[in-house]
Amino acid sequence: MDVSELRKNAKVQLDGQPYVVVEFLFVKPGKGQGLYKCKLKNMITGAVLDRTWRSGEKFDPANVESRKMQYLFKDQNGFTFMDNESYEQVALADEIVGDDAAFLLDQISVDVLFYNDRPVGVTLPSHIVMTITECEPGVKGDTATNATKNAVVETGHKIQVPLFIREGDKVKIDTRTGAYVERINT
Amino acid sequence: MAAELGGLAWPARVQIWDAALAAVRGYFRDQGLREVSTPVRVPAVAVEPFIDPIAAPPGLLATSPELAMKRLLVRGSGPIFQIAHVFRRAEVGERHSEEFHLVEWYRLGADLDPLLADVEALVSRVFAATGSNGHVPKTWQRARFLEAVTATCGARLRGDEGPERLIAALPPALAAEAARALAATGEPDSPARTLLAWTAFFTAWSDMFLEPWLKGHEGTHLIDFPAPLAALAVTDPARPWLARRAECHVGGLEIANGYVELRDADEQRRRFATVNELRRVHRSPALPIDEDFLAELPGLPPCAGIALGLDRLIALAACRTRLADVSLALAGG
Numbered sequence: 391m392d393v394s395e396l397r398k399n400a401k402v403q404l405d406g407q408p409y410v411v412v413e414f415l416f417v418k419p420g421k422g423q424g425l426y427k428c429k430l431k432n433m434i435t436g437a438v439l440d441r442t443w444r445s446g447e448k449f450d451p452a453n454v455e456s457r458k459m460q461y462l463f464k465d466q467n468g469f470t471f472m473d474n475e476s477y478e479q480v481a482l483a484d485e486i487v488g489d490d491a492a493f494l495l496d497q498i499s500v501d502v503l504f505y506n507d508r509p510v511g512v513t514l515p516s517h518i519v520m521t522i523t524e525c526e527p528g529v530k531g532d533t534a535t536n537a538t539k540n541a542v543v544e545t546g547h548k549i550q551v552p553l554f555i556r557e558g559d560k561v562k563i564d565t566r567t568g569a570y571v572e573r574i575n576t
Numbered sequence: 577m578a579a580e581l582g583g584l585a586w587p588a589r590v591q592i593w594d595a596a597l598a599a600v601r602g603y604f605r606d607q608g609l610r611e612v613s614t615p616v617r618v619p620a621v622a623v624e625p626f627i628d629p630i631a632a633p634p635g636l637l638a639t640s641p642e643l644a645m646k647r648l649l650v651r652g653s654g655p656i657f658q659i660a661h662v663f664r665r666a667e668v669g670e671r672h673s674e675e676f677h678l679v680e681w682y683r684l685g686a687d688l689d690p691l692l693a694d695v696e697a698l699v700s701r702v703f704a705a706t707g708s709n710g711h712v713p714k715t716w717q718r719a720r721f722l723e724a725v726t727a728t729c730g731a732r733l734r735g736d737e738g739p740e741r742l743i744a745a746l747p748p749a750l751a752a753e754a755a756r757a758l759a760a761t762g763e764p765d766s767p768a769r770t771l772l773a774w775t776a777f778f779t780a781w782s783d784m785f786l787e788p789w790l791k792g793h794e795g796t797h798l799i800d801f802p803a804p805l806a807a808l809a810v811t812d813p814a815r816p817w818l819a820r821r822a823e824c825h826v827g828g829l830e831i832a833n834g835y836v837e838l839r840d841a842d843e844q845r846r847r848f849a850t851v852n853e854l855r856r857v858h859r860s861p862a863l864p865i866d867e868d869f870l871a872e873l874p875g876l877p878p879c880a881g882i883a884l885g886l887d888r889l890i891a892l893a894a895c896r897t898r899l900a901d902v903s904l905a906l907a908g909g
Contacts, residue, residue, distance in 0.1 A: 394666035416669030419782030420823055420830055421807060422775055423626050424667065444779070445626050445666075446858035538582060552585060569582075572906075 393443040396426045401452035408433040408452035433510040456501040492547035493565045514565040583901040599705035604657040614644035620866035623848040628665040637663035643869045650875040657681035670898040677886035691882040695824045708893040713794035720800040728785035735802045735817040750780045768853035774804040791828040798823040809835030834882025841873040
């Protein structure tokens with residue numbers, strides 16, 4: 391695949407191992423080549439390495455199989471997901487789910503990734519809608535500043551939101567950055 | 577100056593764009609330039625090694641308004657400016673967006689100095705108009721390309737090096753990377769290979785040495801580029817290994833790129849062909865040559881032109897490092 395397809399969370403095959411892009415930076419000096427600076431995490435060993443690609447280069451997508459599954463529950467075995475067609479269930483350890491746990495709403499549909507039939511990761515939808523369960527009261531009329539306040543969503547994930555957001559509001563969140571995107575009017 | 581400041585609230589975004597757009601227009605009106613607006617969909621764009629247009633059948637979305645504005649200059653427009661919407665495929669990052677705004681302007685006379693003075697004046701006008709509490713660059717240095725190379729990484733280059741000597745002059749880590757980029761290119765000493773060598777060198781040097789060095793200065797005009805990196809600029813008649821091209825930086829952020837404009841259609845055609853040869857090696861599609869532009873180019877009056885990234889300037893004025901923090905594009909689409 392062309393390097394312009396690289397993004398945070400892209401899965402890359404490197405030296406016979408599957409990696410996930412955990413940090414991604416695109417820079418392009420002047421009229422030079424684009425540089426795709428990636429921090430990669432080995433999806434099996436968890437080892438992290440840096441790799442920079444230049445525009446015009448290719449990369450191999452990771453040799454992983456993706457299956458649509460639904461999140462069911464968390465217990466001492468980790469996070470359990472169910473295949474929507476076969477009803478087969480798999481448990482993913484906490485360290486495989488990692489920071490994505492903050493976005494696992496009940497029943498949410500995700501892609502679970504398998505490498506040689508072993509679950510190695512999940513891919514969330516890029517944006518999800520969650521309900522604000524806790525936040526400080528809004529400040530009326532204060533829309534001209536860029537001030538934000540702390541808030542908590544239903545999974546317990548903490549985010550920064552604009553001052554006009556209230557408890558019970560539904561907000562769109564970018565799962566790649568964990569950041570607030572916009573309020574959803576219902 | 578910190579990314580964690582986050583995005584501006586919507587009313588503040590609208591306010592800052594309104595102030596900046598008015599400041600740009602006010603400045604050029606005061607200077608006697610006329611505002612133009614050329615088509616966004618064009619038959620062909622300037623042929624660049626690593627700038628890819630987005631298709632808009634039967635044409636392309638403009639990657640810059642350069643060719644269209646030059647054809648107006650040929651028709652006697654006199655000095656002109658434009659605030660243009662431009663598009664560059666797959667340029668997505670904190671400081672890049674596939675769609676952005678270029679302020680592009682041309683003055684008659686083959687001299688870069690008035691354009692660099694314009695950049696300095698525009699930066700302070702936009703900072704003032706937007707009520708920025710950021711740091712306005714007060715001192716601007718001129719740095720010659722080859723001297724900046726020596727100052728930052730010790731390599732001494734003449735400017736007319738072939739690819740091998742160029743790469744040998746680099747520190748080992750950089751040399752390996754540049755050599756990797758070169759390996760795919762065919763014919764030794766072909767113009768395409770020389771262009772790729774210089775582009776690979778510039779990319780690696782800029783990322784590892786130039787940008788950190790620029791951060792230690794307020795404003796910098798990088799001038800006297802090596803001739804292989806001339807793009808659409810003339811080469812210096814007295815020193816033909818150098819191009820009369822300038823890049824303007826505020827801290828480590830590039831905001832503008834200007835040329836004393838090439839008016840030799842044969843030379844321009846050769847350069848476009850060289851770039852297309854490089855693109856072929858890189859398996860990027862060759863770009864169509866704008867024959868109407870080349871046919872009219874000999875009629876271009878002596879002039880110099882420059883393009884400034886307005887989104888970046890507004891982000892600077894807002895003390896933000898990400899274009900998304902000030903953009904009027906609706907997020908999360």
